[in-house]
Every structure is written in structure tokens, then in C-alpha cells.
Amino acid sequence: MKVTIVTPVYNGMPWLPECINSVAEQRRDVEVEHLVYDGGSTDGSADWLREHVSLGYEAIFAADDGQTDALARGFGRATGEILAWLNADDVLEAGALSRAVDVFTANPGLVAVTAACLRIDSRGAVIGAIPVPPLMTLAGLLRNPAVPAQPATFFSAEAYRRTGGLDRRYDLAMDLDLWFKLAKIGPILGLPTEVLARFRVHPEAKSTARAAATARQDLAIRLRHGGTLRSRAAITMFRLGYVRPVTPPLTRPFRWLAKRLLLGSEKDARAPVE
Numbered sequence: 001m002k003v004t005i006v007t008p009v010y011n012g013m014p015w016l017p018e019c020i021n022s023v024a025e026q027r028r029d030v031e032v033e034h035l036v037y038d039g040g041s042t043d044g045s046a047d048w049l050r051e052h053v054s055l056g057y058e059a060i061f062a063a064d065d066g067q068t069d070a071l072a073r074g075f076g077r078a079t080g081e082i083l084a085w086l087n088a089d090d091v092l093e094a095g096a097l098s099r100a101v102d103v104f105t106a107n108p109g110l111v112a113v114t115a116a117c118l119r120i121d122s123r124g125a126v127i128g129a130i131p132v133p134p135l136m137t138l139a140g141l142l143r144n145p146a147v148p149a150q151p152a153t154f155f156s157a158e159a160y161r162r163t164g165g166l167d168r169r170y171d172l173a174m175d176l177d178l179w180f181k182l183a184k185i186g187p188i189l190g191l192p193t194e195v196l197a198r199f200r201v202h203p204e205a206k207s208t209a210r211a212a213a214t215a216r217q218d219l220a221i222r223l224r225h226g227g228t229l230r231s232r233a234a235i236t237m238f239r240l241g242y243v244r245p246v247t248p249p250l251t252r253p254f255r256w257l258a259k260r261l262l263l264g265s266e267k268d269a270r271a272p273v274e
Helices: 016-024 045-051 067-077 096-106 138-143 157-163 174-185 211-224 232-243 252-263
Strands: 002-009 031-038 058-061 082-085 112-120 126-130 153-156 188-200
Touching: 002 016, 002 067, 002 096, 016 031, 016 045, 031 045, 031 067, 045 058, 067 082, 067 174, 082 096, 082 157, 096 112, 096 153, 096 188, 126 188, 138 174, 138 232, 153 157, 153 174, 157 174, 174 188, 174 211, 211 232
Parallel strands: 002 031, 002 082, 031 058, 112 188
Antiparallel strands: 082 153, 112 126, 112 153
């Protein structure tokens, strides 16, 4: 199976070389198509990409309408049976692509596979991890605030096209929208004990700089796909997107009271995600 990786770039330095190399180093084991879309970098990213094409990627230099548009363009021309995207500040673990190919080969009906993902800082030091959500069904994903880590998630090209692909309306939580659409048409397999990628946390990252807006978009997407305002995920996103930006942190008793009022009872508030 061929794997297509799409990397959108806009001022990706100083992390872009590590991202590109983490894909290139896996070519000896897997057939890889790596499409890198630079939307107009001015920090040296474009020059670096022009100088290192021997690493095997195809660089496309063109203006776009943002990250989601660049990704959609890449997936639109992808020729691999397995798709994924790796942002310019993130890194694949060694052997990640061969592992993805093995999983899809052994599970022909799978629409996606996701694994754990390490969180690293701007210098590459590990500062935490993003675990695999406990339930990979649509209902489980809708109710739990934990979501599949995008850099460690690989999906079937055929399934991606069946869903209609990425929704260009979303610029922050477009991955979540795609996971929900995939979960509606087939099984997603979680690999909770395996790490397939590293997600970089730094002040310039959208997930950091626009955390509140990301939570609001997350909530809107969940409701659009059938989630309810009484779910743990919706309450969490409402707090992160609307409450936290304008109020100091809630005290523990007040958080408990708010949760009980929203969920209906203490028992419901503590109920496990199904």
C-alpha cells in the first residue's frame, strides 16, 4: 500500500526540516508520496524546500485560503491508498508508516487507525502525551472531550472520498469534523499502547494561540454531528471556549454545582463515556 502524507507549510522554520526528514527516513520500508504545500512562507521555508527535494517530497508553491484549503488540495491529488497529514512543526515516529500499512492490510474494512502521540516543546523535549480516546465509535467520540491525535491518525483514501473530505469552513477543528464523518461510515481502530507521532506545543501554534476559538469550533462541530449540550465533551468545550476567556478559574465546589445542574445529577456527572 502507498501512503500519501500532505504537509501544509506557512513559515515552518525552524521545525520544517525535522518534519520532512521524519517522513523521508521511512521511504526504505514504505512507498510514500509526500506532498508539501507552501502557501507563501517568508522565513526561509520555501528556500529550504527548493534546496532539499532529494529527500523525495514534491513541493507546491502557491497561495491558498489557509491550512484546510491546502490539505484539501493535497488530498484531492493524492494517489496513496492511505492518507494522513503532518504539519510542519510535527514529527512522525520511526516505523509509523509501516505500522499503518500493516494495520490496514490486516483490517481491510478499516476507515482509520489512530495511536498515542507524544507532546513535545519547541526544543523537542517530551512534555506529555495525547492518549487514544477510550471509545472510537461516533457516540463515544461525541461524548468524550478527548479526540484522536491528528499527527498519529491515518485514514483510508477511499473512505476519505466517501465522506466528501475536509470541510473548508473549518480552520481549527477540521480534523475533528473528519473523524466524525469517518466514524459514521466504518470502524476506527485505536492503538492505545503505541506511539506513532509527536505533536509540537509552542506559542505560535494555532491550537495554543487560538485555544478558545478552537474549543468553540469543536463544540459547533460536535452539535452538528449529533452531540448534545449535556455531554461531558460539550460542557468542557463550552467552558474552554466561552467561560474561561472571560472569568477566572472556577472553584471546585462551583464546578461541581455547574456540572450537576447541566448533567442532571451527580451520578450522571460521573457516568463513564459510552
